[in-house]
Amino acid sequence: MTSSGVFYRKWRPQTFNDLVGQEPISRAIRQAIITGNVSHAYLFCGPRGTGKTSTARIFTKAVNCVNTTEGNPCNNCTICISVNEGNAIDLLELDTASNRGIDEIKSIRDKANYAALESRYKVYVLDEAHMLTREASNALLKTLEEPPAHVIFILATTEPHRLTNTIISRCQRFDFRRISTKIMVERLRKIAAAENVSVDEAVFDAITRQSTGSLRDAETLLEQAITSFGSPLTIQDVNMLLGLAAxxxxxxxxxxxxxxxxxxxxxxxxxxxxxxxxxxxxxxxxxxxxxxxxxxxxxxxxxxxxxxxxxxxxxxxxxxxxxxxxxxxxxxxxxxxxxxxxxxxxxxxxxxxxxxxxxxxxxxxxxxxxxxxxNPLKRSTVETPVRLNPNPEPKNESLAIEIANTSNTNYKNTDSGTSQGNPRERDSTLKEEWPRIIKALSRIKARRFNMGALLRDCWEVDLDGETLRLGFSHKSHMERFMDEIDNPESKRGLISTICDIAGTNLPVDVSCYLLNREGDAKKPKDNALVQAAINLGGNIVEEREELPQ
Structure with missing residues (x-):
């Protein structure tokens, strides 16, 4: 192996020709450098590891290099060497994820007025620019729009939608693409050969699939694998390292x-x-x-x-x-x-x-x-004993209902197109399946209110011809339910759920009314949930009157 070093830094592209997978961007920037039409601000957008920061550094070298060749830096002059070694005075890189406040931006704005010390241009690279605060973004606007002639700003971000439109409109924008698998495989193969490491061809495929278009991630994984297992590097080694199955x-x-x-x-x-x-x-x-x-x-x-x-x-x-x-x-x-x-x-x-x-x-x-x-609603059997305790309970009485011996009870879902039956049978089926209907409706995404939760307050349910009649004990719950089914999509979901579970003919309309809590207080056996529990073999073991609060 050659001299040690972190792969993604060691093999960072040094010219636009070395920049892989971003040919349209490198061509456009090189042409701007050749013709001298360099913008005062650039916005580099794209996923991580696709070359945004590398392009910014190559650009810095190219605009300041005295020996450029077709827009590419020479990498031999003093300026190019200082950028490559990371000690260029006129290249200022700022991680705005940790320096995101207005004070940092004011400092940049004040220092931008001073001329470059060594180079033609002073270049500011603001990485993760979307992390700037709103105040910092506003403070940057004027300088970004009319910077001094010797200053160039490069903003790099993985989330351009979080930048303000006023900043985006002041920059030339370049969108970096995810790097294709074929290009990454070629790049990794070249690195492995330069490092004198024998690598199975399947290793490159596994690493590139894992890195999801990020060349930096792919180079890091290759370095980790080589460090862990050395040469030769096999697909079994990489599978073990990454936790992959063959x-x-x-x-x-x-x-x-x-x-x-x-x-x-x-x-x-x-x-x-x-x-x-x-x-x-x-x-x-x-x-x-x-x-x-x-x-x-x-x-x-x-x-x-x-x-x-x-x-x-x-x-x-x-x-x-x-x-x-x-x-x-x-x-x-x-x-x-x-x-x-x-x-x-x-x-x-x-x-x-x-x-x-x-x-x-x-x-x-x-x-x-x-x-x-x-879809648990399609289960045909109930395997375990069930305890049913409707919640919320009516204010006039509280019931504790225990259901036993239900291990082999079958729910019979009859197709809605063939289930005619007489009205009494349909009404009985609806009441029997009402707990499951409520449970199913609780899982349906509502427009405003969850229908399943509201229907737990429904203590009367019956079919009157083609109308589903629902009696509520609380006016607020009834009004919210009526507001919800005013939406055609919600009403359609209610009716289709009833049809699927109870197997009844499709009701055409829904009618709601408020129960009289004093004179029309229902007996426990008249409650739809209680009746369903009794039909499943349960017995009422206790009735309790709630004391007034």
Whole structure:
């Protein structure tokens, strides 16, 4: 290996020709330098590790270098050497994430009036410029608009939308792109060769996929791997370092899922977890693999960044798999909220079960019977005893209801198109399923008010022809519910939920009324929730009168 040094600094590009993946930007800036049309302020936007700060330093050298060649600095003169060594007097880099106040900007504004000491231009680089306070941004405006002739400002940011429009309008803006996998692989291969390290070709692919378009991250990961394992560097070493599963095993896991084999899927998933595989990384690998398969299935194999033999293997795997199956699986795995850590295999197991059941339902080709994971309302059985205690309780009485012997009770969801029945049966079914309807509505995103929470105050529910009649014990709850269902989307969600769970004919209208708390106080057995509990085999074990407060 050559002399030591942090890779992303050691291999930082020194000319515009060395800047990879940002050719349009380097060409535009070089042309401005060649023609002498240099702007007084630039805004460099883009993800981390894409070359914003490196471009700013190359630009500083180029505008001050006395021996430029086609807009590129010579890197041999005093100014270029001082910038490369980090001790240039006329290059001032400010981390505005930690120096974001108005005092720092006032200091810059005052010092900008002094001429450059060594160079033609004094260059201010404000990194993470979006972190400036509003007051600091306003203090910078005048100087940014009409700076002294010897001053150039370069603002670098990963979040340009957080900058004020007045600052953006005063700068020439350049948007840096994420660097493609192919370009990063070539760059890493060049670095490995210069460092005299033998690296498996698969290592480059694994590192570039992990770095998500950031060349700095890729160089850092390569340096970490070389430092940890030396030469030769194998894909097994990198998988161990990054907590990745071997691509073949990820592909096997996807194959089991697409085939509907829950047992083998769970066995392999837990085996990978036991071996120390990072489950967050495993989720990303599964999503990448499913995306490749989906692209191949839709005829976009040229978009898959994989060797031809891998693409051929993926094509063979999905030859008899429906597009909808791959799409359902990709959606289920991709929607896992892994946050910062996933210590348990449970989220992945639930996603696997959900995707297999949904795929088998769509394709009608799988006999596997599993409870619905993604939609608990579709479960057909209740496995455990249930204790039902409606909340909030009516002010006139409080009930404690215990339900036992319900381990094999079946809910029968009849299709809404075929469930006619007489009105009494429909009304009874609605009251029986009312607790589940409330639970389902609680999960629906509301426009203003959560319908499930409001309906817990509903103590009368019945169907009058095609009208759903709801009796509330509190006027405020009734008014909020009526306000919510005034929205057609909310009303449609209410009616479709009732139809799906209770299996009744679709009600056309909803009517709400306020219960008389004194004269019309209902008996416990008349309450819809209580009646549903009794129908499930429960008994009223206690009735209590609430004392007035």
């Amino acid at each position: 691509d073949e095993r990820v592909r096997d896991l996807i194959g089991h899922i697409l085939a509907g084999n829950v047992t083998n899927s769970f066995k392999l998933l837990n085996q990978l977890s036991t071996e120390g595989t990072d489950l967050v990384q495993l989720q990303r690998q599964m999503v990448d693999e499913l995306r490749d398969m989906l692209l191949i299935k839709f005829g976009g194999s040229e978009l898959v960044v994989q060797p031809s033999e891998i693409v051929e293997k993926q094509s063979h795997m999905i030859m008899n798999i429906e597009q909808e199956t791959i799409l359902v699986t990709l959606r289920a795995i991709g929607q896992i909220n892994s946050r910062m850590d996933m210590p348990s295999t449970l989220p992945l197991e639930l996603a696997i079960l959900s995707s297999i059941q949904n795929s088998s339902t769509n394709n009608s080709s799988d006999n596997l019977e599993v409870d619905s994971v993604s």
